[in-house]
Amino acid sequence: MKICKELNYFKIIEILVIFIVAIMLHFTFEFSGRNIFVALFSATNESIWEHIKIVVMSTYIVTLVSLSLFEKREYNLWTALFFEVLSQILALTILLYFYKKIFLVENLIIVSIVLVISLIISKIVECYIEQKFKTSAKLDEIFKYLNIGVILLFMLFTFYTPNLSIFKMKI
Numbered sequence: 001m002k003i004c005k006e007l008n009y010f011k012i013i014e015i016l017v018i019f020i021v022a023i024m025l026h027f028t029f030e031f032s033g034r035n036i037f038v039a040l041f042s043a044t045n046e047s048i049w050e051h052i053k054i055v056v057m058s059t060y061i062v063t064l065v066s067l068s069l070f071e072k073r074e075y076n077l078w079t080a081l082f083f084e085v086l087s088q089i090l091a092l093t094i095l096l097y098f099y100k101k102i103f104l105v106e107n108l109i110i111v112s113i114v115l116v117i118s119l120i121i122s123k124i125v126e127c128y129i130e131q132k133f134k135t136s137a138k139l140d141e142i143f144k145y146l147n148i149g150v151i152l153l154f155m156l157f158t159f160y161t162p163n164l165s166i167f168k169m170k171i
Contacts (some may be wrong), residue, residue, distance in 0.1 A: 011127065014062060015119045021058035022115065026051075041156045046170045048100070049161070052092045053154050055115060056085050059122070060151060062128035076135040078144040085150055091118035093166065100169065 029035070029042035041057045043050040063081055103110060134136045134144070161167040 011123050014066070015116070015123055018055070018058045018062050018119055019112075019116060021061055022054045022086060027053040039158055043103055044158060047167055048096045048169050049157065049167045050095065051111075051115075052166075053158070055088055055092060055118065056150070056154060059085055059088065060147070075137060076130060076133060076140050076143075078140045078147055079133065079135045080126045080129040082143045082146050082150070084122045084130045085147070087125040088118055088122040091121045097169075104116065 001135075025042045027042075029038050029044050032038040032042075041054075043054050059081075067077075092114070095118060096111075099110060099114055157167070
C-alpha cells in the first residue's frame with residue numbers, strides 16, 4: 001500500500017534537517033545564557049513537553065525556511081502542516097510515555113529513535129493530507145491561523161506551564 005508516493009528524497013531530507021534542528025534547539029537555551037527569547041523555541045527543561053516543543057518548533061522553522069528558499073506552495077500546505085504537527089504531538093506523547101514506562105533510565109539513542117519514528121509518521125500524515133484532501137484556499141487560510149495558534153500555545157506554555165504530568169515528567 002502506497003500511502004505517500006511523495007515520501008521521496010526531499011521529504012527524507014526534511015526529516016533529517018528537522019532532526020538536526022531539534023537537537024540544536026535542545027541545547028540553545030543553555031548556550032544562550034538562558035535567554036528568554038531563545039526559550040520560546042528551545043527546550044528549557046527535560047520534560048516530555050519541552051521535547052515535543054523542540055520538534056514542533058523545528059518543523060515550523062524548517063517549513064518556513066523551505067518555503068522561502070523554494071517558493072513551492074501547495075494550496076493545502078497549512079492544512080497538511082497542521083496535521084503533521086498534530087501527529088508529531090500525538091506520536092511523541094505516546095512514544096515518550098511508553099519509553100518512560102519501559103526504560104527507567106535515560107537513553108539518548110532510544111529517545112533519538114523515538115524522535116525519528118515520530119517524524120516519519122508525521123511526514124506520512126503530511127503527504128496523505130496533501131494527496132487526499134485538497135482544501136480550498138479559504139479553509140487553508142484557517143489552518144494557517146491554527147498553526148499560528150499552536151506556535152503561540154507552545155510559547156505561552158513555556159512560561160505558564162499547566163499543572164499536568166507532561167510538563168513535569170522528565171525523560
